Amino acid sequence: MIFGTLFVSFVFYSAYIYTAGTEVAHGPEISDEARRGQQVYQEYNCMACHQFYGLGGYMGPDLTNVISNRGAAYAGAFIAAGTATMPNLGLSPEETSDVVAFLGFVDTTGTYPPKNYDVTWYGTVRQEDDPQ
Secondary structure (H helix, E strand, O other), rough: OHHHHHHHHHHHHHHHHHHHHHOOOOOOOOOOOHHHHHHHHHHHHHOOOEEHHHEOOOOOOEEOOOHHHHHHHHHHHHHHHHHOOOOOOOOOOOHHHHHHHHHHHHHOOOOOOOEEEEEEEOOOOEEHHHHO
């Protein structure tokens, strides 16, 4: 009797946990300009040096929230002119604007690194809203 009760409880708990995290979150729509910027980002293999959400190369900084942290003008100046450690890729003003739009789109998808975590009583972890 005890085994049966535990087994049934386990099945219901497992079903609850399995389905609790499966809600589909619809993010922002990507604009045509940002889509072109994504193509430029991929064409020039920017992910070899830069990261999104901590994934990618380690020579350059993580670009997940560069627009909200530094601004679009700051990012555009780096992309257009390069630096001592980042090559000048010779992008046109339109391509530079497109890449900045793509970085702005990525910025709207979340924050990295996550600041606060909320551990629920049933063992899942979610990021709390940043109090800042």
